[in-house]
Amino acid sequence: MEKALKGACIIGQSGGPTSVINSSAYGVIRTALDNENITRVLGAAHGIKGVLDDVLYDMGEEDAKELELLMNTPSSELGSCRYKMADPDADDTDYKRILEIFKKYNVRYFFYNGGNDSMDTCAKISRYMARSGWECRVMGVPKTIDNDLNATDHCPGFASAAKYIATSCAEIYKDARVYDVGMVCIVEIMGRHAGWLTAASALAGVVGCGPDLIYLPETNFDMERFVADVERVYKERGNCLVAVSEGVHYADGSFVSEAKTSATDGFGHAQLGGLASLLANVVKQRLGVKVRGIELSLLQRCAAHAASAVDVREAFMAGKVAVESAVAGETGKMVGFKCTRENGEYRCEYELVPLDSVANFEKKVPAEWITPDGTGVTRELIDYALPLIQGSIERPTEHGMPRYARLKKVQAK
Amino acid sequence: MEKALKGACIIGQSGGPTSVINSSAYGVIRTALDNENITRVLGAAHGIKGVLDDVLYDMGEEDAKELELLMNTPSSELGSCRYKMADPDADDTDYKRILEIFKKYNVRYFFYNGGNDSMDTCAKISRYMARSGWECRVMGVPKTIDNDLNATDHCPGFASAAKYIATSCAEIYKDARVYDVGMVCIVEIMGRHAGWLTAASALAGVVGCGPDLIYLPETNFDMERFVADVERVYKERGNCLVAVSEGVHYADGSFVSEAKTSATDGFGHAQLGGLASLLANVVKQRLGVKVRGIELSLLQRCAAHAASAVDVREAFMAGKVAVESAVAGETGKMVGFKCTRENGEYRCEYELVPLDSVANFEKKVPAEWITPDGTGVTRELIDYALPLIQGSIERPTEHGMPRYARLKKVQAK
Numbered sequence: 009m010e011k012a013l014k015g016a017c018i019i020g021q022s023g024g025p026t027s028v029i030n031s032s033a034y035g036v037i038r039t040a041l042d043n044e045n046i047t048r049v050l051g052a053a054h055g056i057k058g059v060l061d062d063v064l065y066d067m068g069e070e071d072a073k074e075l076e077l078l079m080n081t082p083s084s085e086l087g088s089c090r091y092k093m094a095d096p097d098a099d100d101t102d103y104k105r106i107l108e109i110f111k112k113y114n115v116r117y118f119f120y121n122g123g124n125d126s127m128d129t130c131a132k133i134s135r136y137m138a139r140s141g142w143e144c145r146v147m148g149v150p151k152t153i154d155n156d157l158n159a160t161d162h163c164p165g166f167a168s169a170a171k172y173i174a175t176s177c178a179e180i181y182k183d184a185r186v187y188d189v190g191m192v193c194i195v196e197i198m199g200r201h202a203g204w205l206t207a208a209s210a211l212a213g214v215v216g217c218g219p220d221l222i223y224l225p226e227t228n229f230d231m232e233r234f235v236a237d238v239e240r241v242y243k244e245r246g247n248c249l250v251a252v253s254e255g256v257h258y259a260d261g262s263f264v265s266e267a268k269t270s271a272t273d274g275f276g277h278a279q280l281g282g283l284a285s286l287l288a289n290v291v292k293q294r295l296g297v298k299v300r301g302i303e304l305s306l307l308q309r310c311a312a313h314a315a316s317a318v319d320v321r322e323a324f325m326a327g328k329v330a331v332e333s334a335v336a337g338e339t340g341k342m343v344g345f346k347c348t349r350e351n352g353e354y355r356c357e358y359e360l361v362p363l364d365s366v367a368n369f370e371k372k373v374p375a376e377w378i379t380p381d382g383t384g385v386t387r388e389l390i391d392y393a394l395p396l397i398q399g400s401i402e403r404p405t406e407h408g409m410p411r412y413a414r415l416k417k418v419q420a421k
Numbered sequence: 422m423e424k425a426l427k428g429a430c431i432i433g434q435s436g437g438p439t440s441v442i443n444s445s446a447y448g449v450i451r452t453a454l455d456n457e458n459i460t461r462v463l464g465a466a467h468g469i470k471g472v473l474d475d476v477l478y479d480m481g482e483e484d485a486k487e488l489e490l491l492m493n494t495p496s497s498e499l500g501s502c503r504y505k506m507a508d509p510d511a512d513d514t515d516y517k518r519i520l521e522i523f524k525k526y527n528v529r530y531f532f533y534n535g536g537n538d539s540m541d542t543c544a545k546i547s548r549y550m551a552r553s554g555w556e557c558r559v560m561g562v563p564k565t566i567d568n569d570l571n572a573t574d575h576c577p578g579f580a581s582a583a584k585y586i587a588t589s590c591a592e593i594y595k596d597a598r599v600y601d602v603g604m605v606c607i608v609e610i611m612g613r614h615a616g617w618l619t620a621a622s623a624l625a626g627v628v629g630c631g632p633d634l635i636y637l638p639e640t641n642f643d644m645e646r647f648v649a650d651v652e653r654v655y656k657e658r659g660n661c662l663v664a665v666s667e668g669v670h671y672a673d674g675s676f677v678s679e680a681k682t683s684a685t686d687g688f689g690h691a692q693l694g695g696l697a698s699l700l701a702n703v704v705k706q707r708l709g710v711k712v713r714g715i716e717l718s719l720l721q722r723c724a725a726h727a728a729s730a731v732d733v734r735e736a737f738m739a740g741k742v743a744v745e746s747a748v749a750g751e752t753g754k755m756v757g758f759k760c761t762r763e764n765g766e767y768r769c770e771y772e773l774v775p776l777d778s779v780a781n782f783e784k785k786v787p788a789e790w791i792t793p794d795g796t797g798v799t800r801e802l803i804d805y806a807l808p809l810i811q812g813s814i815e816r817p818t819e820h821g822m823p824r825y826a827r828l829k830k831v832q833a834k
C-alpha cells in the first residue's frame with residue numbers, strides 16, 4: 009500500500025445522463041466523505057467545466073439523507089457537459105487552469121463519471137498531472153446507456169435503460185395487438201453506433217412479448233429488405249413489432265434517418281419526425297397497413313422509476329471502488345466490471361483497467377450475437393443482458409411522486 | 422331484491438386499451454365465476470364483434486392463477502374493437518344477431534367495459550333486449566384514460582396514465598436541464614378533446630419538476646402566443662418544459678397537428694412526426710434554441726409497470742360491483758365513482774348511473790381549473806388528481822420482466 013495521500017477530491021459528471029449516474033456519484037461522495045484521507049469532497053458543476061470555471065459545490069455541506077436520495081435520482085445531479093479537452097501538447101490552457109484549481113483547493117483525487125470522451129478527459133488530466141509533478145490520483149467511473157465502453161463487461165446505466173426498453177416493448181406488444189385489425193409498430197431506440205440498447209428489446213421475448221424484427225447499426229440497413237421483412241411477418245402473424253436503432257445506416261454508411269429514399273421523397277424531412285416516423289411512413293406507403301412509429305426518446309435514459317436494482321447497486325459500487333482504489337494508491341484507471349454467468353448464477357467483480365484501454369474505443373454488439381439475416385439477436389445476447397436487469401429498488405415517494413435528492417449546492421470558497 | 426335470474430354472462434372489452442382495463446375484466450370474471458346465479462362466464466373476443474361472430478371464450482376453462490394475473494396485464498386481454506352499433510330503429514341486423522347469440526348461450530348478463538362509445542353500445546343493447554322480451558341485465562364498466570366520461574368522478578385507466586405522464590415529465594424535467602446550455606422540451610400527451618391527461622402532467626410539480634407551460638384542448642391555441650410564452654420562460658429560467666395535448670386547436674377549431682402555419686411552411690407535414698415535432702420545429706426556427714419534441718405515444722396508456730394502486734383496485738371494484746348489482750336486479754346502468762377529498766382524505770364509493778346519462782357526452786376539464794392565461798392548471802386540478810395516482814402494486818415478474826396473464830382462450834361451444 010502506498011503512503012497515505014491527504015487532500016480534497018473532486019467528483020464530476022459528464023456526457024448524457026442516465027438513471028443511475030447519481031448512484032455512482034453517491035458511491036464516490038459517501039465513500040469519500042467517510043474516508044479520513046480525503047479532507048474535502050467537491051462536486052464540479054457541469055463536469056470539467058465546473059473545474060475550469062471554479063464552480064465547485066461543497067458536498068460536506070449537504071444533508072446526509074438528501075445525498076442518499078441520489079440513489080433514486082435520475083439525470084446528472086451535479087450537471088453535465090460535453091466538453092472535449094484539447095491535446096495538452098497542442099494547447100495546454102485548460103490543463104494549466106485545472107492545475108491551478110487543484111492547487112487552490114489542494115485536490116489530490118479526481119473522479120470523473122462518464123463514457124468514452126470522459127475517460128479520454130480523465131486520461132489526459134492524469135498524464136498532465138503526472139508530468140507537472142502535482143500528485144493527484146485520477147480515476148474514471150464508467151457510465152453510459154450505450155454500453156459501448158471497452159474493457160468492462162458492461163457499463164452502469166445500460167441495464168436500467170435496457171430494462172425500460174424491454175418492459176416498454178412488452179407493453180407496446182400487448183397494446184398493439186388489441187384490435188382485430190393488425191398493426192405495425194416501429195420503436196426507435198437510442199444507440200448511434202452500438203446496438204446494445206436496441207438488442208436489449210429482445211429481452212421482452214422471455215415473456216413472449218418481444219419484437220418480431222430487430223435492426224442494429226452493426227449491420228447495413230436495406231430499405232427494400234426491411235419492407236419485405238415487415239410484410240412477411242405481418243402476413244404470417246397479423247401484427248409486426250419492430251425495434252430499430254437510431255443509428256441504422258445504409259451500406260455506404262449514411263444514416264437512414266438522414267437519407268432521403270425514393271420511398272420518402274417529398275416528405276422525407278428527417279428533422280421533423282425521427283427515424284421511427286420515417287420508417288412508419290415508408291411502411292404505410294408501401295404496404296398500406298396501419299402503422300405507428302414510436303421514439304422512446306429521453307425516457308429510456310432517465311426513467312429511474314423502472315431502474316434495475318442490479319444496475320443501481322453496481323453503479324454505486326463503481327464509485328465506491330474508485331475512491332477506495334485511489335486512496336490505496338491507484339491512479340489512471342477506470343473501474344471495470346468482470347462478470348461470470350455460470351449455471352444461471354450471475355457474479356460481478358470490480359477490477360481496475362487502464363484509462364488508455366478505454367478511451368475513444370467503441371465496443372459493439374459482436375457479429376455472432378446477431379442472427380444471420382440481421383433481423384434479430386441470438387440467445388447469447390439474452391444470456392448476457394438478462395442478469396443485468398434484475399430487481400427493482402424501493403423508491404421513496406412524496407405525494408405519490410418519486411422523491412428526488414434536493415441538494416443545497418453550496419459553492420466552495 | 423329481484424328474483425334470482427340464472428344464466429350465462431358475457432364480458433366484452435371495447436375501445437383503446439389501458440393499463441388497468443384487465444383489472445376490471447378480472448373484477449367481472451372472478452365475481453361472476455364465484456356467483457351461483459351465473460352459470461357460465463364467457464369472454465367476447467374483440468368486444469361486441471366477438472358476440473356477432475360467435476367467438477366467445479369460456480372463462481371457466483382458465484387457470485385461476487392466470488386469471489388473477491389479469492390484474493398486472495396491460496391492454497385488453499380479450500381483444501378490443503371500435504365498432505359503432507347502428508341505431509336499432511334504422512338497422513336492427515346486429516341486434517337480432519346479438520339476441521340470437523344470447524339465446525344460444527342463455528346469456529342473461531352482459532357486461533361491457535369501455536368508454537363513451539361502449540356505453541352507447543350498452544345502452545342500445547339494453548333497450549333492444551327490453552323491447553324484445555329477452556330478460557338480460559346489461560351493465561357498463563367504465564374505462565378510458567381520457568377521463569371524459571360523464572356522471573363519474575373519474576374513470577379507471579385515467580389514474581395510471583396520469584401517474585405515468587407525471588412521472589415521465591418529472592424524469593424529462595431532470596434530464597432536460599443537465600447541461601449548462603438550456604433546452605426546450607415539448608411533450609405531446611394524448612387527449613383529442615379533453616385535456617385531463619395533459620393537465621395531469623402538472624402533478625410532477627408537487628416534487629418541483631412540473632412543466633413550465635401546459636396547453637389543453639379546452640382553450641384555443643395561438644402559435645404566436647405559444648412562441649412568446651416559451652421565449653419568456655426560457656429567458657427567465659434557462660430551460661422550458663412544455664406539456665401539450667395532441668388535441669390543441671386554433672380558434673377556428675382546426676387541429677394544430679394538422680394545420681400548416683406560416684412558420685412550418687415547407688416542412689409542416691404533420692403525418693410524419695406528430696404535434697411535438699411540429700411545435701419543436703417552430704420553436705427551433707423562431708427562437709434558435711436547442712429543442713426536443715417527445716410524444717409519449719402508446720406507452721402512456723399501456724405502461725402497467727407504473728400503474729397506480731388506487732386505479733388497479735378501483736378498476737377491479739368497478740367490475741365486481743357491476744356483477745353484484747346485476748345479480749341484485751339492476752340493468753341499464755354504469756358503475757360510477759363518487760369521491761370525496763376532505764382534509765387530505767380520499768374516499769371512493771361506487772354508485773350506479775343510468776347509461777343514457779353517460780353515453781356520447783364528453784366531460785372536459787372545467788374552465789375554472791385552467792389558469793387565466795391558458796398555460797397551466799390550478800390547485801383544484803392537483804387536489805382532484807393527486808389522490809388517484811397513489812401507490813404501486815407488487816407485480817409478479819419472470820426473469821426480471823413483468824409476468825402477464827396467459828389465457829388459454831378456449832372457445833365456447
